[in-house]
Amino acid sequence: MDHHPRPPQMRDSWFAPISIDLLLKVLNVTIFHPFIAWLVPLCFRAEHMDYDATPMRLTIAWAFAVTMVWMGNMMSHKIAYGMPREVDLSEDVIVVTGGASGLGLLIAEVYGMRGATVAVLDTADLEATDARGITYYKCDVSDKAQIAKAAADIERDLGLPTILINNAAEVVGKKLLDMEAEEVERSISTNLLSHFYTIKQFLPGMLRNETGGTIVTVSSVIGHLGSAQLSDYAAAKAGVTALHKSLAAELYEMPEIKTILVTPGQLSTPLFRGVKSPHPFIAPVVEPVDVAKEIIAAIDMGLSDHIAMPLYARWVDWYNVLPVGVQRIARRFSGIDQGMKTFVGRKGNVASGEKATLI
Template identity: 65%
Template sequence: MASPYQVPPTRDSWFAPLSIDLIVKVFKTTFFHPFVSWIIPLCFRAQNMKYQDTPVLVSIGWATFITLIWVAGVINNRLAFGLPREVDLSEEVIVITGGASGLGLLIAEVYGMRGATVAVLDVEEMENGEARGVTYYKCDVTDKAQLESVAKKIEQELGPPTILINNAAVVPGKPLLDLTLPEIDRSISTNLLSHFYTLKTFLPYLTASEAGGTIVTVSSVIGTLGAANLTDYAASKAGVTALHKSLAAELKESHPEIRMVLVTPGQLSTPLFYGVQTPNAFLAPVVEPVDVAKEVIKAIDEGQNAAIAMPLYARWVDWYNILPIGFQALLRKAAGVDKGMKRFVGRNGVKKGGAEKAGIVGF
């Protein structure tokens, strides 16, 4: 008897070993790093070259330029994000939606092992059963009554929440003509409305804390680009990004002690996107959850406001929309972004068209 589930296409790995991101990373830690740049003129001087010699002058000029760029970046971040808040993990209570798998589970496990108190909200059981320092609460984040009940339990059992990571998401992965109205409602409720519900539920705890708090919003680059077979997902992620930016503007005035972290990754190598074909492994590599988790954890630990976009193209994707429409069409065709969902399978080998089995999961 044939299996009712689609078998995902075979490929070498989720992450191509060579990509533009890897090349840029190498250059940022070598020729584009201030410390390394100043090593070069020192090496020339060690060879008894004079300051007026051309190689020494050129290397000093390059090192000065790179240093100025680095200083400008520090000033830019300070102007954009302000001063950090003090974070004491022993005092933090972290709530992660969709934390039973993928990116959410990875962050939960890291913080649990480091001594923080973590509450995971998900309709699915945790993939690893139990994790040290992590308490699981079965909760549908689209259900306002369940959220209110779980929030009270968390306050009583763990303490008032101080960090909220909105990570829950679903991906039906079907053309709009094939989506049923209940599927659309479920997708928009999970990917967008649940953010309003969790914020309304947990934000009062964060604003009541004298030490402040942190809100992490996991959006997607698809919210800016859009893609075939992702109409519901793209629309909801565009809304999530707008929600985050608007809330950040509000809280900057009313509660400046709250830190906001916006995460807009490209394709992640998590079960949620199982079977999705990478448009271009060199220019748009699949992102490993551990890399995103590192950046999210760093921002939370340092008490920073932050905007995290990975891979490299995700940091520049906003420029796409100012390009001529014809050029945009050529780029989409060359990248193959609208063909990536043709072999989409989803979490746990979910039957194509069986969105009701996808549930609410994390990235």
């Protein structure tokens, strides 16, 4: 008999799909888009409205402002990340850690179906890899010896890896005092140290490659905020984010190596089953397919980037600028420290000691 607690049943209201992110998407393809913004004064002009008329002046000023902001964003990205590298999926070899489920599997399957060479590293079994265009290697990424062996096997079987997607992670889901030392060590090794191991293993080959390579770091917004019952995970993700930024600084004079940092909020996967999201309008649950689309687009274009979803994840750094009293109010309002109380996850009651991959 299954004694695992069932997640709370939540009844969606008719406006549940509406969020601030959805409204922003609509605005970005309408009045905040330069093409649409310039259409309005052009329509006025087509009706023979004088240039000195108030509606014409206002719409031209708006279109000009939108265009300047759009161009400024493009220039800022070029200054920060430089020119794109050449990407040829027929030549690139993609390594995805934690690719047997969730976001990692989704990315691996998309590239596999597109004919790319994909290697998945995971401890969980992955079936029907041939149908998915994926080569599976059983590997515990917290063990640097297993990573070294997997890297040698990949280079022998598929070629020199040029794209690394560090996605593997796990969460204990307990309060700090309830965790065993072994659980803390396992969590930190999987969530943080594995990034050091894989980068040190695969980066030298990317540097030897004529067209360079891409390193994708899947972190989390929790690394910026912290959360009750996620002390191990939050600490590791904060370290992962710092590692990525430091690595990008070290690679500044090597523009052929691109780095992509991903800091999503709560993902809509079975691994988050039961997590309470009290403010879906401000902090909506993110669909893995949306994150995967952004990651794949950045990789395909040969860009470095910072992908943060949903909207609040892009502005989370401003949280630390707020007065401490306001920060406390914001935490209570968001319910961030209460969400894990109802966490069930894929394997059932994580609080009883089971572990589950989070991303």
